Amino acid sequence: MKNTATIGIAALLAGAAGGYLAGKAGAPATDTTESAAKAALETKTSRSGGSASANAEAKRGARSIADVMKEPGQLARMQALMELYSGMDAAQLEAEAGKLDGMPMAQRLMASFLLFGRWGEVDPKGALAFANTMGFQGAFVRPTVLQSWASVDPENAAKYFSENPREFAAMGFGPGRGGPGGDSGASVIASEWAKLDPEAALAWANGLTGRDKSAALNSVIAEMATKDPNKAAQVASTLTGDDQARAYSEIASKWSSTDFAAAEAWIATLPAESRDRAMASALQTLALTDPEGAASKVASLPEGRDRDRAIEDVAGPWARKDPAAAAAWVSQQQTEDIDDAIRPVMSSWASTDPTAALKWIEALPQGELKDESTATYIWSNRTGDPASSVSLAETIEDEGTRNRTLWMTYSGWMREDRDAATSAVQSSTTLSDEAKERLLNDRGGQGGPGGRWGRGR
Structure with missing residues (x-):
């Protein structure tokens, strides 16, 4: 069972x-x-x-x-x-x-x-x-x-899957397609098969074509890496292009969970086009147990997508342990995705210590970091009163972010106390007439800002 x-x-x-x-x-x-x-x-x-x-x-x-x-x-x-x-x-x-x-x-x-x-x-x-x-x-x-x-019984499951592809096509689970969870049927079969007989699973995966083959090989290699990362690395070395880079990334993730030093040494031997992606995956795993240690190694990655991803992956777990330290670290990073990095930090912080989180926000200079921190704080803080949240949302510089946050705040207020919210909407000098009309008439709170929602700044 x-x-x-x-x-x-x-x-x-x-x-x-x-x-x-x-x-x-x-x-x-x-x-x-x-x-x-x-x-x-x-x-x-x-x-x-x-x-x-x-x-x-x-x-x-x-x-x-x-x-x-x-x-x-x-x-x-x-x-x-x-x-x-x-x-x-x-x-x-x-x-x-x-x-x-x-x-x-x-x-x-x-x-x-x-x-x-x-x-x-x-x-x-x-x-x-x-x-x-x-x-x-x-x-x-x-x-x-x-x-x-x-x-x-992976062999017969694989046979049935190949012979009845339409049966699994609903919800995007057919051959060559990823399901809502991100995996294809070939990937799931390969992973289960590899638990029982990795060599047989590998042979089956190699007999597939197209995206099914890529997904199945990646799953087999990922499963191998949990038991014998060196063997998994040997198999991955026979692949090419993105299939190889993805396999190396999976191995790095699994290997770093048991021996980060060994994984790091192996990553250093990889081709340049795969190295940064693999290191980012290893740091994501390391951050789950040692976010400070992972953060100290992010600087070794060159600027770009992999480094941006690593910053976000480290920030979230660190925030659950020490949101103030995580926020300070994120604020010092050079990344194109500062919004993605600060959201999990501020979400944790606003939920556990909203007073300290707000004080940190107020000390930030104007810019994207402050805007995203403010918006996430408002979304995550369940203890603040709606009027204060509205006032805080009005300080957001970016018009789109400000409008979305105001809409969310006013809509929530409408559900809690429609009379008070209606009075606030009617007296607002920030909302446009169109926005006021939409808020007052949208009783379900589902209309969204849209159009020329605010008066600008």
Whole structure:
């Protein structure tokens, strides 16, 4: 049941409810997802305390999804669902699938993931046949079935995928296309196959063509890199162009998570056209555990896209640890994407210490950094009063940023206290007459600024 647990919990904790609605549910399972599955079990056990045996007995007695959904705690319900489905055969799983439509949406999404994940292991063709009767909803479960199938029988999963491309084309999951989570079917199969037999997975990937081949090779190499980065590097050296650069980047990311010094030494041997991209990926991984150390190495990258990306990747994790230090560091960087770099920093800071964040903003000179910091502060600060937020938004120099921020602020104010917001809109000397009319008439707050929204500065 290990694969089903990993797929279901990983996707749900990532917010990817409903298959590929909004997350990388088709992505390769990682140590993080394994830990999530373990955490679910440990959470349930520790919560039960001295009554663990009694609770376990009660769970074993649960024979319906209705019983499972009475469990307190979301992680406990996930574990109970996995226990419920793990003992079912294909016919029982089909019967349970028929009950999903009568469930509330949130429960249905959770159960669908786990049910079809299990069904994909024991009877994938039956699961896919049922998915084909589900209309539009079937597009959300087919990728889950495919991944589960590939996790236990990748060769036949690959054969079926190649022979039935249209079955997975919905939601952009067909051959040669990336799904909403960013992966193609070939990529998912290759990743699962590489966990079981990397050499066979590599041979299959090399037999593909076009974008399927590129995606599959990259997934195989990425999986190899988690166990033997030197072997992965040897395989990547046989590739060319962007395929090779992308593979080197994947290896750098995986290798740096276990031995940054070794990864850094290897990166230094790469061709110049691949080196900076690989280093940026390594720094992204290093920043998760040592953001200050990663920041100190950003300066080694030449100015350009890879360095800009590294600045953003370091700033976010650092902000969760020390937003003031991260903000100070970002403000000293020369980057074309200062807005992307400061947003995660200010979002964290405004949520945890809005007073300190605002004081820092007020000390900044006028310019893009201050504008973006101010806008993000207003979006992220949930404790400030609307009138103060409006006044702060009016200090933003860039017209587009100012208008978007004012629109958001006034719209939120309208939902909280329409009378007070209406009075503020009517008396504003910043808003144009058109903007006032749109705000006062747009009760849903969905109209957006548009047009000549403000009077200018």
